[in-house]
Amino acid sequence: MSLLPDPHRLHAGASPRGTLSLVGAGPGAADLLTRRALDRIARADLVLHDRLIDPEVLALIPPAARRIDVGKAVGANAWPQARIDALIVAEALAGARVVRLKSGDPSIFGRAAEEIAAAQAAGIPVDIVPGITAASAAAASLLQPLTERGRFDRLVLATATDAAGGLTARLTASIVPGTQLVLYMAMQHLAEIEQALLAHGLPADIPITLVARCGTAQEARLATPLAGLARAARHAGLRNPAVIFVPVPKAGAALWPQPPARQEMHA
Amino acid sequence: MSLLPDPHRLHAGASPRGTLSLVGAGPGAADLLTRRALDRIARADLVLHDRLIDPEVLALIPPAARRIDVGKAVGANAWPQARIDALIVAEALAGARVVRLKSGDPSIFGRAAEEIAAAQAAGIPVDIVPGITAASAAAASLLQPLTERGRFDRLVLATATDAAGGLTARLTASIVPGTQLVLYMAMQHLAEIEQALLAHGLPADIPITLVARCGTAQEARLATPLAGLARAARHAGLRNPAVIFVPVPKAGAALWPQPPARQEMHA
Numbered sequence: 126m127s128l129l130p131d132p133h134r135l136h137a138g139a140s141p142r143g144t145l146s147l148v149g150a151g152p153g154a155a156d157l158l159t160r161r162a163l164d165r166i167a168r169a170d171l172v173l174h175d176r177l178i179d180p181e182v183l184a185l186i187p188p189a190a191r192r193i194d195v196g197k198a199v200g201a202n203a204w205p206q207a208r209i210d211a212l213i214v215a216e217a218l219a220g221a222r223v224v225r226l227k228s229g230d231p232s233i234f235g236r237a238a239e240e241i242a243a244a245q246a247a248g249i250p251v252d253i254v255p256g257i258t259a260a261s262a263a264a265a266s267l268l269q270p271l272t273e274r275g276r277f278d279r280l281v282l283a284t285a286t287d288a289a290g291g292l293t294a295r296l297t298a299s300i301v302p303g304t305q306l307v308l309y310m311a312m313q314h315l316a317e318i319e320q321a322l323l324a325h326g327l328p329a330d331i332p333i334t335l336v337a338r339c340g341t342a343q344e345a346r347l348a349t350p351l352a353g354l355a356r357a358a359r360h361a362g363l364r365n366p367a368v369i370f371v372p373v374p375k376a377g378a379a380l381w382p383q384p385p386a387r388q389e390m391h392a
Numbered sequence: 393m394s395l396l397p398d399p400h401r402l403h404a405g406a407s408p409r410g411t412l413s414l415v416g417a418g419p420g421a422a423d424l425l426t427r428r429a430l431d432r433i434a435r436a437d438l439v440l441h442d443r444l445i446d447p448e449v450l451a452l453i454p455p456a457a458r459r460i461d462v463g464k465a466v467g468a469n470a471w472p473q474a475r476i477d478a479l480i481v482a483e484a485l486a487g488a489r490v491v492r493l494k495s496g497d498p499s500i501f502g503r504a505a506e507e508i509a510a511a512q513a514a515g516i517p518v519d520i521v522p523g524i525t526a527a528s529a530a531a532a533s534l535l536q537p538l539t540e541r542g543r544f545d546r547l548v549l550a551t552a553t554d555a556a557g558g559l560t561a562r563l564t565a566s567i568v569p570g571t572q573l574v575l576y577m578a579m580q581h582l583a584e585i586e587q588a589l590l591a592h593g594l595p596a597d598i599p600i601t602l603v604a605r606c607g608t609a610q611e612a613r614l615a616t617p618l619a620g621l622a623r624a625a626r627h628a629g630l631r632n633p634a635v636i637f638v639p640v641p642k643a644g645a646a647l648w649p650q651p652p653a654r655q656e657m658h659a
Contacts, residue, residue: 149528156428159524164423230524232531232538233547241535253532255524257426257497261416264499265520268508271499278554279566280500282539283546299546301565 143170143217145244146224147231149256152340153179157262162254166190169224171216173209177228177366179341190224206236210243217249228366230258234284234309258282259368260307263336266344269370276374277305285311285318292317297325306371312337312364315355322351322371337367410437410484412511413491414498416523419607420446424529429521433457436491438483440476444495444633446608457491473503477510484516495633497525501551501576525549526635527574530603533611536637543641544572552578552585559584564592573638579604579631582622589618589638604634 146165151157158166166172169190174183176196186192193212195204209225217223231237231253244251260282264271271280281299285308286292292314300306300322311318323329329352337345349357351371413432418424425433433439436457441450443463453459460479462471476492484490498504498520511518527549531538538547548566552575553559559581567573567589578585590596596619604612616624618638 151426154428156431157426157522159418159424159426160430161421161423163427230528232528232536234539235537236541237537238540241537251535253535253537255424255528255532257522257524258528261497261499261522261525265522268518268520269499270502270504270508270520272501272549273505274503279548279550279562281546281548281566287545295546295568295570298568299548299566299571301562303562304566 142249143219143221143223145213145217145240145249145251146222146254147235147237147240147251148224148226148254149230149232149235149258150174150178150182150226150228151257152229152259152262153181153338154340155179155181155185157257157340158182158185159254159256162256165222165224165254166226168222170221172224172226173213174226175228178226181341182226206239210240213240214243214247214249217244218247227256228259229262230256233258233282259309259336259339259366263307263334263339263368263370266336266339267334267346269334271305271307276303277372278303279305281306282309283307284309285314292321296321300325300327300371300373302373302375304373306373308369308371310365311369312358312367315358315369318369319351319354327351327371327373331372334370335363335367336370337363337365339366339368409516410486410488410490412480412484412507412516412518413489413521414502414504414507414518415491415493415521416497416499416502416525417441417445417449417493417495418524419496419526419529420449420605421607422446422448422452424524424607425449425452426521426523429523432489432491432521433493435489437488439491439493440480441493442495445493448608449493473506477507480507481510481514481516484511485514494523495526496529497523500525500549526576526603526606526633530574530601530606530635530637533603533606534601534613536601538572538574543570544639545570546572548573549576550574551576552581559588563588567592567594567638567640569640569642571640573640575636575638577632578636579625579634582625582636585636586618586621594618594638594640598639601637602630602634603637604630604632606635 148162148165166185172186172190172192173195195209213223227235241251281304331351333349333351333354335347345363347361347363415429415432433452439453439457439459440462462476480490494502508518548571598618600616600618600621602614612630614628
């Protein structure tokens, strides 16, 4: 029932046409890439990578492959999405095995949809090689599972901002007792996040954990009560890429407002 | 600022004591393990694995290592959690490098907390090697990212049942417009899930995707409207392990009830 060409055949070189592989680079440590990701990188003719990819991962790119940092830069060297899409299509149509190397997992906050659509519209075979997302890597590093039977039975991964760049109005919408909330790319908005979570009724002493540059030599962590989060992070000098863990256990549910029952939502 | 021993040192054999590594086996394909996971398996003295681990992954275990299937079986051969914990502790204290091989990512619905606590209480060094969770693997296989800028800005991973085994009362609690909901281990409850989602107000024609045994030779998929989900899955013969994608885009939000504003929740 597979809808895709066998990914092992995809790179066998039998096709006259190039390919696009969106490859998850994981959190930064080179040994946290999958073997399939290493294989795609080893066979790449051209690697387009984000700015946040760790040097340890970039070192895996074979010397013969061309590489381009398409991380957002300003001015004449900028790589807006349309330019990336156009390069992928032109190179793959010319026969190149193009690897689009993305931090973490391409499917989670990886903005993969546009590149997939552009390649597919041009008839280029595409595959995604999944990667370890930052939440998984940070949980492993902290030895704190993201879910826990009876305590955290749902995991919510979210960004703090909406497409317009402002704090999303729905930041707190998924927070119910028994939720582990992990915020991505949220370090620029810590003060607003702290305010919004407190205003939502979360206890001031909920233990927040921040992990920056997880899995790299520069990994840094911070544990702080919710109240004081922004100040503590500023003091510690933590910056993106980072994930923020907001654990909302069932046990503390009595302390803060319950979500309305379904009937009330229909009222 | 690392709180843990360097994982590379952890297995260097310098310690007189054994170790516990909780290793993510990913969805099933052997090339979707990380290099770190392969390393832990290659150095293992004892591997305790779940029943759902694919034979392709089990084939990675070196012949010299002992292996035990601790997947739940009934009767005298059963492995209740306490027995697993006790074996891990006894073996590691005797000097063994114990690998606890878990499907997907140990931190996501992997029930890792008890084993970590038992080993830590005995003074045994523990690490987690993250793995590709089923949602990431299925999204890659479907070429459908889990998040999409402007459409799905939050990802919710949840089980359908609570600790008592019944359908969780909070199944629908995290569903707000712009949510990609992925249900794990839910195949036994499809009829109840279908009913609950429809009763919550989701449109009957929301396109549900099921992916079973993702990444293995037995991968099977099903696309069906929400109304009719249970019947379609039964007809297709899909079973666990599987993930169920419930996409709730912002665009369809007008069709179903909005979550209450924060002010109403405090009322």
